[in-house]
Amino acid sequence: MTTPPVMPAPVHTRATTGHFSLTASTIIRAEGTALNVAHYLADSLRPATGFALTVNEAGTPPVGAPPAISLTIGDTALPRPGYRLTITAAHIDLRADDAAHLFTGVQSLRQLLPPAIEACTLQPGPWLIPAMEIRDYPRFSYRGAMLDVARHFFSVADIKRYLDRMALLKLNVLHLHLTDDQGWRLHIDSWPNLTAFGATTAVGGGAGGFYSKADYSEIVDYAANRYITIVPEIDVPGHTNAALAAYPELNTDGTAPAPYTGIEVGFSSLGINSPVTYQFLDDVFREVSELTPGPYLHLGGDESLATSETDYLEFIRRAAQLAAQYGKTLIGWHEMGRSHDLPEGTHGQYWSYVTPREDADKRVASFIDQGGRMIMSPADAIYLDMKYTTGDTLGLEWADGPTTLHDAYHWDPATIVPGIGDEHILGVEAPLWTETIDNLPDLEYMAFPRIIAAAEIAWSPREAHDWAGFIQRLADWAPRLDAAEITYNRVPEVSWPEVSEES
Numbered sequence: 001m002t003t004p005p006v007m008p009a010p011v012h013t014r015a016t017t018g019h020f021s022l023t024a025s026t027i028i029r030a031e032g033t034a035l036n037v038a039h040y041l042a043d044s045l046r047p048a049t050g051f052a053l054t055v056n057e058a059g060t061p062p063v064g065a066p067p068a069i070s071l072t073i074g075d076t077a078l079p080r081p082g083y084r085l086t087i088t089a090a091h092i093d094l095r096a097d098d099a100a101h102l103f104t105g106v107q108s109l110r111q112l113l114p115p116a117i118e119a120c121t122l123q124p125g126p127w128l129i130p131a132m133e134i135r136d137y138p139r140f141s142y143r144g145a146m147l148d149v150a151r152h153f154f155s156v157a158d159i160k161r162y163l164d165r166m167a168l169l170k171l172n173v174l175h176l177h178l179t180d181d182q183g184w185r186l187h188i189d190s191w192p193n194l195t196a197f198g199a200t201t202a203v204g205g206g207a208g209g210f211y212s213k214a215d216y217s218e219i220v221d222y223a224a225n226r227y228i229t230i231v232p233e234i235d236v237p238g239h240t241n242a243a244l245a246a247y248p249e250l251n252t253d254g255t256a257p258a259p260y261t262g263i264e265v266g267f268s269s270l271g272i273n274s275p276v277t278y279q280f281l282d283d284v285f286r287e288v289s290e291l292t293p294g295p296y297l298h299l300g301g302d303e304s305l306a307t308s309e310t311d312y313l314e315f316i317r318r319a320a321q322l323a324a325q326y327g328k329t330l331i332g333w334h335e336m337g338r339s340h341d342l343p344e345g346t347h348g349q350y351w352s353y354v355t356p357r358e359d360a361d362k363r364v365a366s367f368i369d370q371g372g373r374m375i376m377s378p379a380d381a382i383y384l385d386m387k388y389t390t391g392d393t394l395g396l397e398w399a400d401g402p403t404t405l406h407d408a409y410h411w412d413p414a415t416i417v418p419g420i421g422d423e424h425i426l427g428v429e430a431p432l433w434t435e436t437i438d439n440l441p442d443l444e445y446m447a448f449p450r451i452i453a454a455a456e457i458a459w460s461p462r463e464a465h466d467w468a469g470f471i472q473r474l475a476d477w478a479p480r481l482d483a484a485e486i487t488y489n490r491v492p493e494v495s496w497p498e499v500s501e502e503s
Helices: 034-049 099-112 156-168 213-224 241-246 275-291 309-324 334-338 360-369 405-409 440-447 450-459 467-483
Strands: 012-022 027-030 054-057 068-073 083-087 091-096 127-136 142-148 173-177 229-236 296-300 329-333 347-350 374-376 425-432
Touching: 012 083, 027 034, 034 054, 034 068, 034 099, 068 099, 083 099, 091 099, 099 127, 099 156, 142 156, 142 450, 156 173, 156 213, 156 440, 173 425, 213 229, 213 275, 229 275, 275 296, 275 309, 296 309, 309 329, 309 334, 329 334, 334 347, 334 360, 347 360, 360 374, 405 450, 405 467, 425 440, 425 450, 440 450, 450 467
Parallel strands: 027 054, 027 068, 068 091, 142 173, 142 425, 173 229, 229 296, 296 329, 329 347, 347 374, 374 425
Antiparallel strands: 012 127, 083 091, 083 127
């Protein structure tokens, strides 16, 4: 059979005969931590079907019981943690090694339903699921997206919507770029002017905005319910004009710069040799770590062009030590690999090109030598803010743009830096910077469909990458994207179905 329209492509599928009919009498059976996933499944199916599906504790069903969907956590006998999905006319059995992979299996089940299942209003059905077997597991454990909320601010509701889109694609990390020259977006009790003053601007002179601690916790909890980890980034020592404008004492000369609303980079730096800088960092890292249950804290460290090499290395040594004391695994952009004094196990994030430039490969090797692994985000392939085509209003082109869907699909994380294979790679992340993006429809348009390519690279085995099959599945996905009201670019590489007049 052809690969079913499941994104990302599963490791193994086998078609059988018949179909399972989801009806109002279908029961979802689960127990223990699988119950959380069962309730998520029931809730996600209700808007389009109108079915208030019953979730029962797992057990031997009575004779004559209606067809059921069984969710089980236990050994799948797969080569690595994943899920097994078996669909027959009488029963659906989904088994996974843990709750997180059970959740990803639910996304595959959801994608096998008619596209109208994604609608938020009642649809007519019927709700038939083709009989088949799927054995599936991810290539990389870290499958991420990054959203820059510093250049332009996005509300809690916007973030939740993006998290829902990510969950459907089996992405499990959202990296929030919370601070930059244009705005500081997370309230810090010990340094309140960071948001009272430093959050009031955005690119182009917009109003800005910030997350209260309650807002941020709401995002973290919403993500956790979708088995997505939030990675907060406090970008230092550069990209700090918003902080410098809020607190003059963080500047080398004690003079605060004016707020910044442009898009240039590399001009700002914390006062590297000032004790107050490290008190500031200690307070920020402590408060952010207390709010963030996930294992990671991202320190940025990129494009620090206003900091001398000697000062940069001393700063990274001290800042990393401060951050590490709060029990987080640190992440930094690959420039941070210039330091050989990183806490053991610090991970790097590669943002250079598919063909490395400016010693990026040496920076990668430094992280590996210090016990870390890499998150691969080559800018000319996976930066979602790059223009699709020259002449587009949205996006930038600095990373050898434009970046087509074909570009986004035709690269491999393990072939970029010589000697850096799968065993050295934590995962893949698709960043979306927001210099030209200030609303959710534009954000989705820049992300889709390229983020689907990124998800497939992060999840599917290399041998499963098939361009012809991918664009056919993507065409088949168009009604699903439409039903979910996802704004997307109908790129020319895909033979999209015609849009109906009602659409």
